[in-house]
Amino acid sequence: MEMRRIWLALAVAALVIASTITAFKLSGRRLAAIGREYVVLMVAPRVDDPYYADVFEDVVEFQANVAETMDGRGRVLFIVDRHTWNSLDEACREKLRECRVWGSVYDIWVRDYAPVCVQGRLYMFKYRPSYLDEQEAEWIQNSFKEFLDKHGVEYTTVDLVLDGGNFVYDGEGKLIVTERVLKDNPDMTRDEVISTLKAIPGVDEVAMIPEEPGDLTGHADGMVLWLSPKKLLVNRYEEPFRSRLLKILEEAFPEVEVVEVPYRPSNETWKGFPSACGDYVNALVTSWAVYVPVYGSPLDEEALEVFRENTDKEVIPIDASAVCFMGGSLHCLTWDVPPKPQGSSATRADSTQIKPSTETSPGLVDRPGLEPGTSALQAQRPSSLDHRPTKVVRPRRS
Secondary structure (H helix, E strand, C coil): CHHHHHHHHHHHHHHHHHHHHHHHHHHHHHHCCECCECEEEEECCCCCCHHHHHHHHHHHHHHHHHHHHCCCCCEEEEEECHHHHHHCCHHHHHHHHHHEEECCCCCCCHHHHCCEEECCEEEEEECCCCCCCHHHHHHHHHHHHHHHHHCCCCCEEEEEECCHHHCEECCCCEEEEECHHHHHCCCCCHHHHHHHHHCCCCCCEEEEECCCCCCCCCCCCCCEEEEECCEEEEECCCCCHHHHHHHHHHHHCCCCEEEEECCCCCCCEECCEECCCCCCCCCEECCCEEEEEECCCCCHHHHHHHHHHCCCCEEEEEECCCCHHHCCCCCCCCEEECCCCCCCCCCCCCHHHCCCCCCCCCCEEEEECCCCCHHHHHHCCCHHHCCCCCCCCCCCCC
C-alpha cells in the first residue's frame, strides 16, 4: 500500500512537471511571434493587486473581448500569472486561452512602459513619468524587462525619459511627441532630445507639439493618430489651442492631410484620473484593420464615419466604456508590434548596429536586454507603494 502511494505521488508530480514544461513551451512559441507576425499584447491586472480590485472584472472582460474581436488576425498575447488565471471565470478563460502567456508584469497600461517598435526593431525608453512615484515606475518597467529577457526578446535602451504613449510614429519616418519630453529631461536641450530621437534608425522627422491643456500625462496618443503616413487624425479641440496645434502639424508635415475627429471628453474621475471616455484617436491601427474605441456616446457613429472616410482598412469598433473611466482606452491598454519589414535581417533590435556619437545623440545607450539589478527590483514590490501614490493628479492616461 505504501509503495502504491509513492508511485501515485510520483505520477502526479510527473504530470505537474510535464504540464509546466508544456505551458512554458507554449508561452515561448507564442512570444516567438514577435517580429514574425503582427502581435497585439495585453497585460492582465493581478488578482492580488488592491489597486485594481474594484475594476478587475471590467478590465479582464474588456481584454477578453479585444482578444475575441481580433481572433484569427495577427497574434494576440495575454500576459497573466497562474493565480490570476485561476480566478477568471470560464467565459473569459475560453476567450483568452489561446493567447495566454504566463508571466508576472505589474501594471495593465503596457503601452507606456513597453518598448516602441520602429521598422521591426524595439527601443526601450526610461519609464519615469512625473505623475508616478519614480520607484514604482522603475518596478513596473523592470517587471516587463524581465519578462522580455526570459523569452529572449531583445531591444535597445534609449537614455531618455519618455512614455510609450508619447511616441506616435507613422511607420515610415515621421514621429510626434509632446513637449512633455522636455520637462521629463530637464538636462537636455530641445535639439539634443530631437537628435536622440533621430538617432533611432527609421526616425527622420520629429514634430514636437504642445501638451493638451490640463493633461498632466503629456501623452500624444490621446491627441493624434496616424491612419497612414499621409493621413493624420487629430482631436477637434476648442480655440485657440486648435489653431496652434494644427499650425504646428501642418508646418511639420506639409504633405500630410490632417483630419479632425469629434472630441468631447468626460469630466468624471477615477482615483484622481479624469476619464478618457470620448477619446477616439486612442485607437489601434493594425496592418489589416483599424480598431476604434467607442463609448455608448451619440458621437460614436460620427467618429466612426470619419475613420471610414479616411482609410481603406476595415474599421472595427470596440466597446471601451467599461475601462475608459479609469483614464485610458484601447491604445493605452495594448502594445502592438508589427512584423519586421521584408528584406530586414534583424527580427528585433540589435544594439551593436547603433553607434551614435555623443555630439549628435547624447541619450542613446547600447545596452540590449535586461539591465543589471532588474531581477532584484522585480522580485519584490516596494513596500512604500501599497497604495500606488502619485506625485500629482493626472487627468488621463493616453
